[in-house]
Structure formats: structure tokens, C-alpha cells
Amino acid sequence: MAWVEGGVTSARGKQWTVTKLKNVLRNPRICGYRSRKVREANPNTGGETERWEIVYSDxxxxxxxxxxxxxEVDEWWALMEVIGESVEPGFGHNSRKYLATGxxxxxxxxxxxxxxxxxxxxxxxxxEGFFYYACPDKAQGGCGGGTKIAGPEADEAIKQLVIAKYEEEAAARKAEAVPETWEGEEELKRVREDLEEAKEARQERxxxxxxxxxxxxxxxxxxxRLERDRNRWIKQRYAVGGKPVDLRADWDGLTLVERRAYVEQTLTAVLVAPAVGRGKPVHTRLTPLFRSEGEST
Structure with a gap:
């Protein structure tokens, strides 16, 4: 990151990371809105999560x-469409410490x-530090075994799945024709005018x-609805015209939290089949279930 290379630090003198920067950008304060941080359990990972929430009046x-x-507010919403409003994994004792847990x-x-x-x-x-992923026993909700798999090999296989899927989608976005202008601009303008007229009519009783x-x-x-449509258009324009992320080149420089975010955005689950025979590559036992476009994490 250019900021790190240039010696730029946060207000507390800490070194910037991609995760810290995204957390700042996701805070509605930067577009003038009051906000609050919400902590909750993530049902997909079992870990504690944090997200920013806009404070609304009565x-x-x-x-x-x-x-x-x-x-500007419109710029901030467009930015959220690019980097995502996804929940950030927390750093409590329940935070995941391995790539494929969950x-x-x-x-x-x-x-x-x-x-x-x-x-x-x-x-x-x-x-040292070698580990396995395994199905828990029946008392803990599993079936007791048969699908244990070497952790480092499984992590590498999932990494390749995520990168390959990301590259495939990036290529599709680049090939997609995106209109030069957004067709809903006039409708959004009219809706906002209707909003202002309704407010004035209420003030005048x-x-x-x-x-x-x-x-x-x-x-x-x-x-x-229109803002979401416009932001999707902006995101498409950005993806086509901007410099694409080279996930394959950047992966090793990402933190575990950032890698897990890519995994969770790409996959709903990876099914592990029982081992059949010896010496077969780990990836032959894995069945990826990819998250559909637009599906929330």
C-alpha cells in the first residue's frame, strides 16, 4: 500500500492495512451521517462480527x-457498492483462525x-503447527469421521478455487457492455422532487x-431502489474502467481476515467427501458451492 511505503499512519500512529482502511471508508461519518458500531454473531462463521449502522431520526x-x-452521500453509497457493506469479522475470542473454518x-x-x-x-x-479439518463426533452434531482432510492442502485448494472464480468473474465483467449513462437518472430526480414536495406540504399542514x-x-x-440500481451501474463502470485487482498476485500479502472475506464472498460452502484410496489430491474430494451474484454474505 502506498500509504505504508510513504510512512503515513493512522490518527493513533498505527500502520495502515487494507482492512483498517475499508473499516474507515465504511463508516457513514465520512459522508456526514451519524453512525454507531453494531456487534453481533455471524451465523455463517460462528464468529463475532462488527458493522457500521446509520443513525436515523424518528x-x-x-x-x-x-x-x-x-x-457526498451519493459518492459514499457508490463506494460501498464497490468495496461492499459486508460485515467485518471481529477480533474477539470467537474469531476464526483458519482459512476454511465455517x-x-x-x-x-x-x-x-x-x-x-x-x-x-x-x-x-x-x-510444527500441522492441522486437519475434520467432522465432529455425533455428540457435537457431526457424523464422527471419515472426511478428515489435511488442513494446509485444503486451504491451498480453496485458495485456488477462490482465485479462479474471481478471475473468471473479472473477465466476464470486463467483457460486459456497460451503458455510458445510467437510464434511471431522470426517475431518481423526480422521486427526490416528490420527496421534497411532500415534506413542504406536511410543513404547511x-x-x-x-x-x-x-x-x-x-x-x-x-x-x-433507484440508488441501488445506479450504484450497481457505477460498480460495473468501475470494474470495466478501473485497474482490476490481481488476486493471484496479492493473495500472499493479504491478512487472514481479508482472505476469509474473499472466501466467504465466493463460497457458501465446500463439501468434503470421504477419502477413497491413497495418494489422491485433496481437491478431488472437494465440491465447491459458489455464492450466486447478489447473494448476501
Whole structure:
């Protein structure tokens, strides 16, 4: 990162990382909105997660802060469409410490249990820190075994799956024809004008409170739908015209949290079949289930 090479540090004097930068960019404060951090359990990984949330007033509008904004609201939403609003893995005691935990699942007799990590015993004569992914026993919700797999090899196989899928989608985005202009601009402008007119009518007591809030819900729903459509268009334009990420070249420089984010954005699960015979590559036992485009993590 250019900031690190140039000696630029955070306000607390810490070195910048991609994860820290994205966390700052995802905070609505940079476009003038008040925000709060929400911590919750991630049902996909079992770990603690954190996300930024806009603070809304009683009338449903975002609360603006008393500071100078860095980005316009539209620019911030477009940025979120590019980097994603995905939940950031937390750093509590439940944070995942291995690439494939929460992703690998047992495929024996359609068990479906999430694999856990087992450290290799000394008697196995494996390198220091060697580990396995294995289905838990029946008392812990698994089927008791048969799909244990070498951890480092599984991680490498998943890495290659994610990179290959990312490169395939990047090539498809580059080949996709993207309109020069967004066709919904006029409709969005009209909806925002309708919103302002409704607010003025309410202030002048032309509209009842009930009618005003009904219109507010209708117009804001349309506005947000159109904003999402526009942001998707911006994202497509950015992907085609901007410098693409070379995930294969960058992977080794990513933190574990960042690597896991790519895994979770790409895969809903990877099924592990029982071992058949000896000496077969690990990837032959894996069945990836890719996340469909637009599916939330």
C-alpha cells in the first residue's frame, strides 16, 4: 500500500492495512451521517462480527453530524457498492483462525456438519503447527469421521478455487457492455422532487401526518431502489474502467481476515467427501458451492 511505503499512519500512529482502511471508508461519518458500531454473531462463521449502522431520526431520515464531510452521500453509497457493506469479522475470542473454518462441511451421507480444526499429534510426525479439518463426533452434531482432510492442502485448494472464480468473474465483467449513462437518472430526480414536495406540504399542514408518512415510505423505497440500481451501474463502470485487482498476485500479502472475506464472498460452502484410496489430491474430494451474484454474505 502506498500509504505504508510513504510512512503515513493512522490518527493513533498505527500502520495502515487494507482492512483498517475499508473499516474507515465504511463508516457513514465520512459522508456526514451519524453512525454507531453494531456487534453481533455471524451465523455463517460462528464468529463475532462488527458493522457500521446509520443513525436515523424518528421521521426515518439519517441524522447528520456537525462536522465537515469528506464525501457526498451519493459518492459514499457508490463506494460501498464497490468495496461492499459486508460485515467485518471481529477480533474477539470467537474469531476464526483458519482459512476454511465455517466453509468446509462434511459430505458423508449428507451429514452437512461444519468441520472443526484438529492439531496433528506428535506421533503423526508432521511439521510444527500441522492441522486437519475434520467432522465432529455425533455428540457435537457431526457424523464422527471419515472426511478428515489435511488442513494446509485444503486451504491451498480453496485458495485456488477462490482465485479462479474471481478471475473468471473479472473477465466476464470486463467483457460486459456497460451503458455510458445510467437510464434511471431522470426517475431518481423526480422521486427526490416528490420527496421534497411532500415534506413542504406536511410543513404547511396540507398533508395529514398519516398521508405524509405513507408517501415518505413510498418515495424513500423508490429512491433506495433507484440508488441501488445506479450504484450497481457505477460498480460495473468501475470494474470495466478501473485497474482490476490481481488476486493471484496479492493473495500472499493479504491478512487472514481479508482472505476469509474473499472466501466467504465466493463460497457458501465446500463439501468434503470421504477419502477413497491413497495418494489422491485433496481437491478431488472437494465440491465447491459458489455464492450466486447478489447473494448476501
Amino acid at each position: 421521521d426515518g431520515s439519517p441524522v447528520r453530524g456537525q462536522w465537515e464531510k469528506i464525501l 466453509t468446509l462441511r462434511c459430505d458423508k451421507d449428507e451429514c452437512g456438519a461444519s468441520h472443526r480444526v484438529l492439531k496433528a499429534p506428535k506421533s503423526a510426525n508432521k511439521p 396540507i398533508l395529514s401526518k398519516e398521508r405524509y408518512f405513507a408517501l415518505l415510505h413510498e418515495y424513500t423505497t423508490k429512491e433506495r
